Amino acid sequence: MMIDSPKKVAEILKEQNNILILVHAHPDGDTLGCGFSLCRSLISMGKKARVSCSDPIPSKYGYLFNDIEETAFEPEFIVAVDVADTKLLGKENEEFYGNRVDLCIDHHGSNRLYAKRTYLDANAAAACEILLQVIKELGVEITKETADCIYTGLSTDTGCFRYSNVTPRTMIMGAEMIEKGASHSDINTVMFDTKTKSYLELQRLCLEGLEMHFNGKCSLITVTQDMFKKSGSDESECDAIASLSRQVEGVVIGATLRERADGSFKVSLRTHAPVDASAICGKMNGGGHPRAAGCQLTGTLEEAKATLLKNIEEYLK
Amino acid sequence: MMIDSPKKVAEILKEQNNILILVHAHPDGDTLGCGFSLCRSLISMGKKARVSCSDPIPSKYGYLFNDIEETAFEPEFIVAVDVADTKLLGKENEEFYGNRVDLCIDHHGSNRLYAKRTYLDANAAAACEILLQVIKELGVEITKETADCIYTGLSTDTGCFRYSNVTPRTMIMGAEMIEKGASHSDINTVMFDTKTKSYLELQRLCLEGLEMHFNGKCSLITVTQDMFKKSGSDESECDAIASLSRQVEGVVIGATLRERADGSFKVSLRTHAPVDASAICGKMNGGGHPRAAGCQLTGTLEEAKATLLKNIEEYLK
Known part of the structure; x- marks a missing residue:
C-alpha cells in the first residue's frame, strides 16, 4: 500500500514501539543518515529503536551513531530506509526480515514495493530529504546530531550539491541543517576530500x-x-x-x-x-x-x- | 567611505550611466559572475555597461557573457567587483583605472579600501552573495542568465558548497538561483568535473x-x-x-x-x-x-x- 504524505508516515510511526530500522548493504551516507536520524528521533520520543545493517559500517560514518546508546529489544515494527529491493538488504537482513518489512521510506523510482506500506518520493535527491519531512511531522527537536545525519545524506547523494538531482528543496534543507548546527565542512572533508594512499x-x-x-x-x-x-x-x-x-x-x-x-x-x-x-x-x-x-x-x-x-x-x- | 547596505549600493548605481565594471586578473567564477550579473542587470535598466578584465577570460566561462551585446561608451562610473586591491586588477586596468574606482563591492576582509566608496561583507562566502542582494535592490528581473552568473560565483568560491565559508544564506541563494533556471548541474560539470588530459x-x-x-x-x-x-x-x-x-x-x-x-x-x-x-x-x-x-x-x-x-x-x- 502506498502512503501519500510524510505526515501519514509520522502518524504510523507515532503508534509503534521497538522499531528496527534497516539500511541497505554496502551502506552509504544517505541510507545511514536516514537510519540514524530516524533512530535518534524515535529514541527522543521515548521509544526503543535501533539500526541494523548486514555489512559493517565504515568507520568514517562513526559520527552518525557513536553516541547513541543501544538498548536490547525484540523488534515489533520494521522500517527500511533508502532500500529499493529486499535483495539490497544484504544476505543476513534479507533472510531475517525481507518478507516482513512494515514500512519502507525511499526515493528510488525502481522501488519493488516489497513492504506492507511504502512512502516513495522519486523527486527527492536523497532519501534524507524525505526523512527530514517525516521527522518534522514527528514534532521532535532537530538536534545537531540529527542535522549531521540529514546533511550527510543530502550531501553524499548529490556529490555535495553538484548533480542534476539537486532541487531548490535540497539546497534549502542543506541550509536548515547548517542552521541547526551540522558540521557541514568537516563532513564534506571526510566524504569528498580524503583519499587513501x-x-x-x-x-x-x-x-x-x-x-x-x-x-x-x-x-x-x-x-x-x-x-x-x-x-x-x-x-x-x-x-x-x-x-x-x-x-x-x-x-x-x-x-x-x-x-x-x-x-x-x-x-x-x-x-x-x-x-x-x-x-x-x-x-x-x-x-x-x-x-x-x-x-x-x-x-x-x-x-x-x-x-x-x-x-x-x-x-x- | 564605507557603504552600509546593498540598498545604498543600488541607490548609487541607479543614478549612474556608462558604467565600467572591473573584475580581477586571472579571473575566476566569482569575479566574473559578479561582473556579468551586474552588467546584465544595468543593461536591463536601459543603462550602458560593460565588463573589463586585464587578462583573457577562459573559454569555459563563455556562457556568462556570450549573448551580451556590447555598445561603445566612454566610462563615467567605475565599479570593481571581488577585487581586494588595485594590484589584483592586473597591469592594464590598474594603470588606467586603479586610482579612479568609484565603487568597490567585495567580500575580502583584506580589502585595501582603494575605492571612493566600498561595500564590504566579509561574511559572504562569495562576492556573488552580495551582488544578488544588490540586484534585488535594483528591482530588476533575475533572468536565467543572471541566475547562471550568480550560481557560478556561489558554487566556485565554495568548492560547490563544500567549504567552511558556506552559510545557510549561501545555500538559500543557491536554491533561489536554481529556481530562477540556473543550469546548475551543467555549470558544476564544467567547473568541477572536467579535467584536461x-x-x-x-x-x-x-x-x-x-x-x-x-x-x-x-x-x-x-x-x-x-x-x-x-x-x-x-x-x-x-x-x-x-x-x-x-x-x-x-x-x-x-x-x-x-x-x-x-x-x-x-x-x-x-x-x-x-x-x-x-x-x-x-x-x-x-x-x-x-x-x-x-x-x-x-x-x-x-x-x-x-x-x-x-x-x-x-x-x-
Whole structure:
C-alpha cells in the first residue's frame, strides 16, 4: 500500500514501539543518515529503536551513531530506509526480515514495493530529504546530531550539491541543517576530500593505462587484479575510478573495464548527456541509468575490450 | 567611505550611466559572475555597461557573457567587483583605472579600501552573495542568465558548497538561483568535473613522486619543469595539485614544491585545522591564510626540500 504524505508516515510511526530500522548493504551516507536520524528521533520520543545493517559500517560514518546508546529489544515494527529491493538488504537482513518489512521510506523510482506500506518520493535527491519531512511531522527537536545525519545524506547523494538531482528543496534543507548546527565542512572533508594512499596509487596506475578512442569522445580505463595487488586497493574504491573516466575533457563516454577475481570483466559506463549509457550496456545484456550503467563481459582482456569498443562505436554512429 | 547596505549600493548605481565594471586578473567564477550579473542587470535598466578584465577570460566561462551585446561608451562610473586591491586588477586596468574606482563591492576582509566608496561583507562566502542582494535592490528581473552568473560565483568560491565559508544564506541563494533556471548541474560539470588530459598526466607524474613524512602527517609533492614539459601542462594547473596534497588520508600538512622557470621554488602549503599554514610559511618569509599559504625557496631541489621539511618538523613539535 502506498502512503501519500510524510505526515501519514509520522502518524504510523507515532503508534509503534521497538522499531528496527534497516539500511541497505554496502551502506552509504544517505541510507545511514536516514537510519540514524530516524533512530535518534524515535529514541527522543521515548521509544526503543535501533539500526541494523548486514555489512559493517565504515568507520568514517562513526559520527552518525557513536553516541547513541543501544538498548536490547525484540523488534515489533520494521522500517527500511533508502532500500529499493529486499535483495539490497544484504544476505543476513534479507533472510531475517525481507518478507516482513512494515514500512519502507525511499526515493528510488525502481522501488519493488516489497513492504506492507511504502512512502516513495522519486523527486527527492536523497532519501534524507524525505526523512527530514517525516521527522518534522514527528514534532521532535532537530538536534545537531540529527542535522549531521540529514546533511550527510543530502550531501553524499548529490556529490555535495553538484548533480542534476539537486532541487531548490535540497539546497534549502542543506541550509536548515547548517542552521541547526551540522558540521557541514568537516563532513564534506571526510566524504569528498580524503583519499587513501592505496586509492591514489590505483588512480596513478589507471592513468598510466588511460586510452582515448573515437577522436577523444571516449576514454577507457582498465583495472586489473594485478593493479589491485600493486596498489593495495580493492574493488570498493573503483566507483571513483569510474567517475574519473568521464571527467576527461571532451569525453562523453567514460568506460572502465575491471577484471574480477574469477577472470571475467565488469564494465562501468559513465556518460554526459545526451549519451545513453544504459542503451549501450543494454546491447551487452546489462543496464542501469542514462548516465551510469554497467554490464559483464567474459573472454580475454583484449576480447572484452574489443566487444566494448565495438558497441560504443556503433552507438556513436 | 564605507557603504552600509546593498540598498545604498543600488541607490548609487541607479543614478549612474556608462558604467565600467572591473573584475580581477586571472579571473575566476566569482569575479566574473559578479561582473556579468551586474552588467546584465544595468543593461536591463536601459543603462550602458560593460565588463573589463586585464587578462583573457577562459573559454569555459563563455556562457556568462556570450549573448551580451556590447555598445561603445566612454566610462563615467567605475565599479570593481571581488577585487581586494588595485594590484589584483592586473597591469592594464590598474594603470588606467586603479586610482579612479568609484565603487568597490567585495567580500575580502583584506580589502585595501582603494575605492571612493566600498561595500564590504566579509561574511559572504562569495562576492556573488552580495551582488544578488544588490540586484534585488535594483528591482530588476533575475533572468536565467543572471541566475547562471550568480550560481557560478556561489558554487566556485565554495568548492560547490563544500567549504567552511558556506552559510545557510549561501545555500538559500543557491536554491533561489536554481529556481530562477540556473543550469546548475551543467555549470558544476564544467567547473568541477572536467579535467584536461595534460592535467591528468601531470597528476600521474606527481603521484609517482609523492612522498610521505612524519608518520604520514605530511605529504610532499614535487613538480618540476621537466614534468610540465612531459605532461604538456603548465603552472595554471598547479592549484589542483596543491589541493591534492592535502587530500591524502591522515595528512594534516600537504606540501607542494614547484620548480619555477628561473630554477627557484614555489612552496604551497594546504593544511587541515588546527595546523597553521601561514605560521609555517612565515618562518620562510612567506605568508597567507591559516589553511593555505605559500613562500619562495632558492637553492637546489634537495636544499629547498630540506628547508621545507625542517620547518614543518619544527612546527609539528
